Amino acid sequence: MTRRSLLALFANTAVSPGGPSSRFPSLRYAHGRLALSWLSQQPDGARSFVCSLREPNGDWTPPLTITNSPRLMINWADFPTVLPLSNGSLVAHWLERDSAPGAYGIRIAFRSPGANQEWRTSYSSPPSDQGYEGFVSLLENRTGARAGVWASYLDHRSPKTALRALRFSPDGSRLENTTVDPDVCSCCQTSLIDTDRNELLLAYRGHTSSEIRDILLATHSGRSWNPQPRSVFPDHWRINACPVNGPALDRHGSLIAFAWYTAEPNPRVLATLSADSGRTFSKPVRLDTGAHTLGRVAVAAVSPTTAAIAFLEQGSVRLRYLSLDGTLSPAQDLDSVSTSRSSGFPRLAATPDGLFAAWTTSTQGIQIRSLPVSKLL
Numbered sequence: 001m002t003r004r005s006l007l008a009l010f011a012n013t014a015v016s017p018g019g020p021s022s023r024f025p026s027l028r029y030a031h032g033r034l035a036l037s038w039l040s041q042q043p044d045g046a047r048s049f050v051c052s053l054r055e056p057n058g059d060w061t062p063p064l065t066i067t068n069s070p071r072l073m074i075n076w077a078d079f080p081t082v083l084p085l086s087n088g089s090l091v092a093h094w095l096e097r098d099s100a101p102g103a104y105g106i107r108i109a110f111r112s113p114g115a116n117q118e119w120r121t122s123y124s125s126p127p128s129d130q131g132y133e134g135f136v137s138l139l140e141n142r143t144g145a146r147a148g149v150w151a152s153y154l155d156h157r158s159p160k161t162a163l164r165a166l167r168f169s170p171d172g173s174r175l176e177n178t179t180v181d182p183d184v185c186s187c188c189q190t191s192l193i194d195t196d197r198n199e200l201l202l203a204y205r206g207h208t209s210s211e212i213r214d215i216l217l218a219t220h221s222g223r224s225w226n227p228q229p230r231s232v233f234p235d236h237w238r239i240n241a242c243p244v245n246g247p248a249l250d251r252h253g254s255l256i257a258f259a260w261y262t263a264e265p266n267p268r269v270l271a272t273l274s275a276d277s278g279r280t281f282s283k284p285v286r287l288d289t290g291a292h293t294l295g296r297v298a299v300a301a302v303s304p305t306t307a308a309i310a311f312l313e314q315g316s317v318r319l320r321y322l323s324l325d326g327t328l329s330p331a332q333d334l335d336s337v338s339t340s341r342s343s344g345f346p347r348l349a350a351t352p353d354g355l356f357a358a359w360t361t362s363t364q365g366i367q368i369r370s371l372p373v374s375k376l377l
Helices: 003-010
Strands: 022-030 033-041 047-053 064-067 081-084 090-097 104-111 119-124 132-141 148-156 162-168 174-181 191-194 200-205 215-220 248-252 255-262 268-274 293-301 306-313 316-323 332-336 347-351 354-360 366-372
Touching: 022 347, 022 354, 022 366, 033 081, 047 090, 064 090, 064 104, 081 132, 090 132, 104 148, 104 162, 119 162, 132 191, 132 200, 148 200, 162 200, 174 215, 191 248, 200 248, 200 255, 215 255, 248 306, 248 347, 255 293, 255 306, 268 293, 268 306, 268 316, 306 347, 306 354, 316 354, 332 354
Parallel strands: 022 081, 104 132, 248 293, 293 347
Antiparallel strands: 022 033, 033 047, 047 064, 081 090, 090 104, 104 119, 132 148, 148 162, 162 174, 191 200, 200 215, 248 255, 255 268, 293 306, 306 316, 316 332, 347 354, 354 366
Protein backbone atom coordinates (compact mmCIF):
# COMPACT_ATOMS: atom_id res chain seq x y z
CA MET A 1 0.00 0.00 0.00
CA THR A 2 1.45 3.38 -0.95
CA ARG A 3 1.77 6.36 1.37
CA ARG A 4 -0.82 8.31 -0.64
CA SER A 5 -3.38 5.50 -0.60
CA LEU A 6 -2.98 5.00 3.16
CA LEU A 7 -3.48 8.70 3.86
CA ALA A 8 -6.56 8.75 1.66
CA LEU A 9 -8.08 5.87 3.59
CA PHE A 10 -7.41 7.57 6.88
CA ALA A 11 -8.86 10.86 5.67
CA ASN A 12 -12.46 9.61 5.44
CA THR A 13 -13.01 9.41 9.19
CA ALA A 14 -15.36 11.48 11.35
CA VAL A 15 -14.12 14.76 12.78
CA SER A 16 -12.50 14.55 16.20
CA PRO A 17 -14.89 15.60 19.00
CA GLY A 18 -12.09 17.17 21.02
CA GLY A 19 -11.74 20.62 19.48
CA PRO A 20 -8.61 22.79 19.17
CA SER A 21 -7.94 22.92 22.94
CA SER A 22 -7.78 19.11 23.24
CA ARG A 23 -4.50 17.28 23.74
CA PHE A 24 -2.90 13.99 24.83
CA PRO A 25 -5.58 11.46 23.78
CA SER A 26 -6.18 7.89 24.85
CA LEU A 27 -8.03 5.27 22.79
CA ARG A 28 -9.37 2.08 24.37
CA TYR A 29 -11.61 -0.55 22.77
CA ALA A 30 -13.29 -3.14 24.98
CA HIS A 31 -16.59 -5.02 25.04
CA GLY A 32 -17.81 -3.53 21.79
CA ARG A 33 -17.16 0.10 22.74
CA LEU A 34 -14.41 2.48 21.65
CA ALA A 35 -13.61 5.19 24.20
CA LEU A 36 -11.66 8.31 23.30
CA SER A 37 -10.48 10.55 26.14
CA TRP A 38 -8.42 13.71 26.23
CA LEU A 39 -7.30 16.66 28.30
CA SER A 40 -8.33 20.23 27.58
CA GLN A 41 -7.05 23.60 28.76
CA GLN A 42 -8.91 26.81 27.93
CA PRO A 43 -7.29 30.25 27.46
CA ASP A 44 -8.48 31.26 30.94
CA GLY A 45 -6.57 28.31 32.42
CA ALA A 46 -9.60 26.10 33.11
CA ARG A 47 -8.72 22.40 32.73
CA SER A 48 -10.88 19.34 32.11
CA PHE A 49 -10.62 15.62 31.47
CA VAL A 50 -13.21 14.54 28.91
CA CYS A 51 -14.30 11.38 27.09
CA SER A 52 -16.53 10.37 24.19
CA LEU A 53 -17.73 6.97 22.97
CA ARG A 54 -18.08 5.98 19.33
CA GLU A 55 -21.64 5.01 18.45
CA PRO A 56 -22.64 2.21 16.03
CA ASN A 57 -23.37 4.76 13.27
CA GLY A 58 -19.83 6.10 13.54
CA ASP A 59 -20.71 9.30 15.38
CA TRP A 60 -19.14 10.27 18.68
CA THR A 61 -21.30 10.86 21.74
CA PRO A 62 -21.36 14.38 23.18
CA PRO A 63 -18.23 14.93 25.31
CA LEU A 64 -18.63 13.78 28.90
CA THR A 65 -16.63 15.71 31.49
CA ILE A 66 -15.02 13.38 34.02
CA THR A 67 -13.40 16.08 36.11
CA ASN A 68 -12.56 19.75 35.93
CA SER A 69 -10.78 19.89 39.26
CA PRO A 70 -8.46 22.89 39.62
CA ARG A 71 -5.83 20.35 40.71
CA LEU A 72 -6.13 18.37 37.45
CA MET A 73 -2.66 17.78 36.07
CA ILE A 74 -1.84 17.97 32.37
CA ASN A 75 1.30 16.02 31.51
CA TRP A 76 2.53 15.15 28.02
CA ALA A 77 3.72 11.65 28.99
CA ASP A 78 1.55 10.72 32.00
CA PHE A 79 -1.91 11.09 30.50
CA PRO A 80 -5.30 9.73 31.64
CA THR A 81 -7.43 6.90 30.25
CA VAL A 82 -11.04 5.71 30.08
CA LEU A 83 -11.81 1.98 29.77
CA PRO A 84 -15.26 0.47 28.97
CA LEU A 85 -16.16 -2.47 31.23
CA SER A 86 -18.14 -5.63 30.55
CA ASN A 87 -21.05 -4.57 32.81
CA GLY A 88 -21.60 -1.36 30.84
CA SER A 89 -19.71 0.82 33.32
CA LEU A 90 -16.68 2.99 32.62
CA VAL A 91 -13.49 3.27 34.66
CA ALA A 92 -11.16 6.25 34.36
CA HIS A 93 -7.92 7.43 35.85
CA TRP A 94 -6.33 10.87 35.95
CA LEU A 95 -3.75 12.85 37.93
CA GLU A 96 -4.17 15.61 40.50
CA ARG A 97 -1.48 17.82 42.00
CA ASP A 98 -0.66 17.72 45.69
CA SER A 99 0.09 20.89 47.61
CA ALA A 100 3.87 20.37 47.51
CA PRO A 101 5.66 21.49 44.32
CA GLY A 102 6.11 18.61 41.87
CA ALA A 103 4.03 16.14 43.88
CA TYR A 104 0.96 14.53 42.36
CA GLY A 105 -1.17 11.43 42.64
CA ILE A 106 -3.69 9.16 40.95
CA ARG A 107 -7.45 9.26 40.97
CA ILE A 108 -9.36 6.17 39.76
CA ALA A 109 -13.13 6.42 39.41
CA PHE A 110 -16.03 4.29 38.13
CA ARG A 111 -19.25 5.37 36.42
CA SER A 112 -22.32 3.12 36.23
CA PRO A 113 -24.20 2.80 32.91
CA GLY A 114 -27.09 5.14 32.22
CA ALA A 115 -27.69 8.86 31.94
CA ASN A 116 -26.83 11.35 34.69
CA GLN A 117 -24.59 8.92 36.58
CA GLU A 118 -21.83 10.35 38.75
CA TRP A 119 -18.19 9.29 38.82
CA ARG A 120 -17.35 7.46 42.07
CA THR A 121 -13.72 7.73 43.17
CA SER A 122 -12.35 4.33 44.22
CA TYR A 123 -8.71 5.25 44.71
CA SER A 124 -6.91 8.47 45.59
CA SER A 125 -3.16 8.46 46.15
CA PRO A 126 -2.29 9.35 49.75
CA PRO A 127 -1.27 13.02 50.06
CA SER A 128 2.47 13.47 49.77
CA ASP A 129 4.98 16.28 50.06
CA GLN A 130 7.28 14.70 47.48
CA GLY A 131 7.26 12.40 44.46
CA TYR A 132 4.23 11.02 42.68
CA GLU A 133 2.09 8.07 41.72
CA GLY A 134 1.27 7.83 38.03
CA PHE A 135 1.77 6.12 34.65
CA VAL A 136 -1.32 3.95 35.00
CA SER A 137 -2.48 1.11 32.73
CA LEU A 138 -6.07 -0.15 33.05
CA LEU A 139 -7.36 -3.65 32.24
CA GLU A 140 -10.44 -5.72 33.01
CA ASN A 141 -9.91 -9.45 33.52
CA ARG A 142 -12.82 -11.83 34.20
CA THR A 143 -10.99 -15.07 35.00
CA GLY A 144 -10.77 -16.83 38.36
CA ALA A 145 -8.64 -15.35 41.12
CA ARG A 146 -7.44 -12.57 38.80
CA ALA A 147 -10.96 -11.33 38.00
CA GLY A 148 -11.46 -7.61 38.41
CA VAL A 149 -10.32 -4.27 37.09
CA TRP A 150 -6.54 -3.90 37.26
CA ALA A 151 -4.53 -0.69 37.40
CA SER A 152 -0.75 -0.92 37.21
CA TYR A 153 1.12 2.23 38.23
CA LEU A 154 4.47 3.67 39.30
CA ASP A 155 5.00 4.70 42.92
CA HIS A 156 7.80 7.30 42.99
CA ARG A 157 7.45 8.45 46.60
CA SER A 158 10.59 6.82 47.96
CA PRO A 159 14.23 6.63 46.81
CA LYS A 160 13.38 3.71 44.50
CA THR A 161 10.41 3.74 42.14
CA ALA A 162 8.16 0.69 42.59
CA LEU A 163 5.78 -0.85 40.07
CA ARG A 164 2.51 -1.67 41.79
CA ALA A 165 -0.85 -3.14 40.77
CA LEU A 166 -4.27 -2.31 42.15
CA ARG A 167 -7.27 -4.61 41.65
CA PHE A 168 -10.92 -3.56 41.99
CA SER A 169 -14.25 -5.33 41.72
CA PRO A 170 -16.40 -4.16 38.77
CA ASP A 171 -18.32 -1.86 41.13
CA GLY A 172 -15.09 -0.14 42.17
CA SER A 173 -14.44 -1.82 45.53
CA ARG A 174 -10.70 -2.13 46.11
CA LEU A 175 -9.50 -5.74 46.43
CA GLU A 176 -5.70 -5.50 46.58
CA ASN A 177 -2.66 -3.31 46.04
CA THR A 178 0.52 -5.30 45.47
CA THR A 179 4.13 -4.65 44.49
CA VAL A 180 5.16 -6.15 41.15
CA ASP A 181 8.76 -4.88 41.06
CA PRO A 182 10.37 -2.77 43.82
CA ASP A 183 12.89 -0.99 41.57
CA VAL A 184 11.89 0.23 38.09
CA CYS A 185 12.50 3.18 35.79
CA SER A 186 10.79 6.19 37.29
CA CYS A 187 8.72 7.74 34.49
CA CYS A 188 8.12 5.36 31.59
CA GLN A 189 4.62 4.20 30.71
CA THR A 190 3.46 0.71 31.60
CA SER A 191 1.33 -1.57 29.39
CA LEU A 192 -0.99 -4.28 30.70
CA ILE A 193 -2.90 -7.00 28.82
CA ASP A 194 -4.41 -10.42 29.49
CA THR A 195 -3.87 -13.49 27.31
CA ASP A 196 -5.92 -16.44 26.10
CA ARG A 197 -3.85 -18.55 28.53
CA ASN A 198 -5.57 -16.78 31.43
CA GLU A 199 -2.46 -14.80 32.35
CA LEU A 200 -1.74 -11.12 32.81
CA LEU A 201 1.29 -9.60 31.09
CA LEU A 202 2.70 -6.28 32.28
CA ALA A 203 5.42 -4.55 30.27
CA TYR A 204 7.57 -1.79 31.76
CA ARG A 205 11.07 -0.35 31.78
CA GLY A 206 13.21 -1.86 34.49
CA HIS A 207 16.09 -0.39 36.46
CA THR A 208 19.26 -1.84 37.96
CA SER A 209 21.88 -0.46 40.34
CA SER A 210 24.18 -0.05 37.32
CA GLU A 211 21.53 2.10 35.55
CA ILE A 212 20.50 -0.49 32.96
CA ARG A 213 16.94 0.35 31.88
CA ASP A 214 15.76 -2.48 29.63
CA ILE A 215 12.16 -3.44 28.96
CA LEU A 216 10.82 -6.21 31.20
CA LEU A 217 7.72 -8.39 31.19
CA ALA A 218 6.00 -9.46 34.43
CA THR A 219 3.47 -12.31 34.50
CA HIS A 220 0.49 -13.04 36.75
CA SER A 221 -0.50 -16.66 36.13
CA GLY A 222 -1.81 -17.82 39.48
CA ARG A 223 -2.65 -15.85 42.60
CA SER A 224 0.30 -13.47 42.50
CA TRP A 225 2.80 -11.75 40.23
CA ASN A 226 5.87 -13.76 39.31
CA PRO A 227 8.75 -12.22 41.29
CA GLN A 228 11.15 -12.83 38.39
CA PRO A 229 10.19 -10.63 35.41
CA ARG A 230 11.85 -11.53 32.15
CA SER A 231 13.62 -9.53 29.50
CA VAL A 232 12.20 -10.37 26.08
CA PHE A 233 15.19 -8.77 24.40
CA PRO A 234 18.01 -7.24 26.50
CA ASP A 235 19.12 -3.94 24.97
CA HIS A 236 21.60 -3.25 27.81
CA TRP A 237 20.70 0.43 27.62
CA ARG A 238 22.64 2.25 30.33
CA ILE A 239 21.30 5.73 31.06
CA ASN A 240 21.33 7.55 34.40
CA ALA A 241 17.95 9.24 33.88
CA CYS A 242 14.52 8.09 32.78
CA PRO A 243 14.04 8.39 28.99
CA VAL A 244 10.23 8.82 29.36
CA ASN A 245 9.57 6.22 26.66
CA GLY A 246 7.65 3.16 27.79
CA PRO A 247 6.70 -0.06 25.96
CA ALA A 248 3.37 -1.03 24.36
CA LEU A 249 1.51 -4.36 24.30
CA ASP A 250 -1.64 -5.58 22.55
CA ARG A 251 -3.14 -8.92 21.57
CA HIS A 252 -5.53 -10.57 19.12
CA GLY A 253 -6.30 -14.13 20.18
CA SER A 254 -2.95 -15.81 20.78
CA LEU A 255 -1.01 -13.10 18.93
CA ILE A 256 0.81 -10.66 21.19
CA ALA A 257 2.46 -7.57 19.76
CA PHE A 258 5.20 -5.84 21.73
CA ALA A 259 7.03 -2.62 20.80
CA TRP A 260 9.49 -0.33 22.55
CA TYR A 261 12.12 2.37 22.12
CA THR A 262 15.80 2.11 22.97
CA ALA A 263 18.87 4.26 22.37
CA GLU A 264 21.41 1.45 22.64
CA PRO A 265 23.46 1.58 20.51
CA ASN A 266 21.45 4.39 18.84
CA PRO A 267 17.82 5.60 18.90
CA ARG A 268 15.58 2.82 17.56
CA VAL A 269 12.02 1.53 17.63
CA LEU A 270 11.80 -2.27 17.91
CA ALA A 271 8.87 -4.67 17.71
CA THR A 272 8.39 -8.38 18.21
CA LEU A 273 5.44 -10.76 17.89
CA SER A 274 4.42 -13.88 19.77
CA ALA A 275 2.16 -16.50 18.18
CA ASP A 276 1.79 -18.50 21.41
CA SER A 277 0.38 -15.97 23.90
CA GLY A 278 3.76 -14.79 25.09
CA ARG A 279 5.62 -18.07 25.62
CA THR A 280 8.09 -17.13 22.90
CA PHE A 281 8.73 -14.02 20.82
CA SER A 282 10.22 -13.50 17.38
CA LYS A 283 13.52 -11.73 16.88
CA PRO A 284 12.91 -7.98 17.26
CA VAL A 285 12.49 -6.02 14.04
CA ARG A 286 13.65 -2.43 13.70
CA LEU A 287 10.84 -0.13 12.54
CA ASP A 288 12.40 3.33 12.36
CA THR A 289 14.52 4.70 9.52
CA GLY A 290 17.25 6.01 11.80
CA ALA A 291 16.51 9.72 11.34
CA HIS A 292 15.46 11.77 14.38
CA THR A 293 13.62 8.89 16.02
CA LEU A 294 11.65 9.91 19.14
CA GLY A 295 9.89 6.60 19.83
CA ARG A 296 6.67 7.12 21.87
CA VAL A 297 5.24 3.84 20.59
CA ALA A 298 1.68 2.57 20.31
CA VAL A 299 0.59 -0.93 19.24
CA ALA A 300 -2.63 -2.52 18.01
CA ALA A 301 -3.00 -6.19 17.05
CA VAL A 302 -5.31 -5.96 14.03
CA SER A 303 -5.60 -9.67 13.16
CA PRO A 304 -4.35 -13.08 14.39
CA THR A 305 -1.18 -12.54 12.38
CA THR A 306 -0.58 -8.77 12.04
CA ALA A 307 0.03 -5.77 14.28
CA ALA A 308 0.14 -2.04 13.63
CA ILE A 309 2.79 0.07 15.35
CA ALA A 310 2.80 3.87 15.52
CA PHE A 311 5.71 6.03 16.63
CA LEU A 312 7.20 9.50 16.15
CA GLU A 313 10.07 10.11 13.77
CA GLN A 314 11.24 13.10 11.68
CA GLY A 315 8.36 15.23 12.92
CA SER A 316 5.73 12.71 11.78
CA VAL A 317 3.36 10.16 13.23
CA ARG A 318 4.53 7.00 11.47
CA LEU A 319 2.68 3.74 11.04
CA ARG A 320 3.98 0.31 10.05
CA TYR A 321 2.49 -3.18 9.96
CA LEU A 322 4.42 -6.24 11.09
CA SER A 323 3.25 -9.80 10.39
CA LEU A 324 4.20 -13.13 11.89
CA ASP A 325 5.86 -14.19 8.64
CA GLY A 326 8.27 -11.26 9.04
CA THR A 327 6.64 -8.99 6.47
CA LEU A 328 7.11 -5.33 7.37
CA SER A 329 5.16 -2.65 5.52
CA PRO A 330 6.81 0.57 4.35
CA ALA A 331 6.78 3.41 6.87
CA GLN A 332 3.72 5.61 6.32
CA ASP A 333 3.26 9.14 7.64
CA LEU A 334 -0.18 9.89 9.09
CA ASP A 335 0.47 13.54 9.97
CA SER A 336 3.15 16.08 10.76
CA VAL A 337 3.56 16.89 14.47
CA SER A 338 5.87 18.86 16.70
CA THR A 339 9.07 17.16 17.83
CA SER A 340 8.62 18.75 21.27
CA ARG A 341 6.79 17.30 24.24
CA SER A 342 3.63 19.11 23.12
CA SER A 343 2.87 16.34 20.61
CA GLY A 344 2.59 13.73 23.37
CA PHE A 345 2.17 10.08 22.39
CA PRO A 346 0.12 8.67 19.48
CA ARG A 347 -2.53 6.09 20.38
CA LEU A 348 -3.95 3.11 18.45
CA ALA A 349 -6.99 0.87 18.95
CA ALA A 350 -8.10 -2.10 16.84
CA THR A 351 -11.86 -2.64 16.53
CA PRO A 352 -14.07 -4.85 14.32
CA ASP A 353 -14.63 -1.75 12.16
CA GLY A 354 -10.93 -1.15 11.67
CA LEU A 355 -7.88 0.55 13.14
CA PHE A 356 -8.24 3.90 14.89
CA ALA A 357 -5.33 6.28 15.47
CA ALA A 358 -5.26 9.46 17.56
CA TRP A 359 -2.55 12.04 18.18
CA THR A 360 -2.00 15.67 19.21
CA THR A 361 -1.35 18.47 16.73
CA SER A 362 -0.02 21.95 17.45
CA THR A 363 -3.01 23.95 16.19
CA GLN A 364 -6.01 21.63 15.76
CA GLY A 365 -5.97 19.66 18.99
CA ILE A 366 -6.30 15.89 18.81
CA GLN A 367 -6.90 14.24 15.46
CA ILE A 368 -8.49 10.83 14.80
CA ARG A 369 -8.23 8.67 11.71
CA SER A 370 -9.69 5.27 10.93
CA LEU A 371 -8.75 2.55 8.46
CA PRO A 372 -11.45 -0.04 7.55
CA VAL A 373 -10.50 -3.55 8.61
CA SER A 374 -10.83 -4.84 5.04
CA LYS A 375 -7.94 -2.57 4.07
CA LEU A 376 -5.64 -3.84 6.80
CA LEU A 377 -5.32 -7.47 5.80
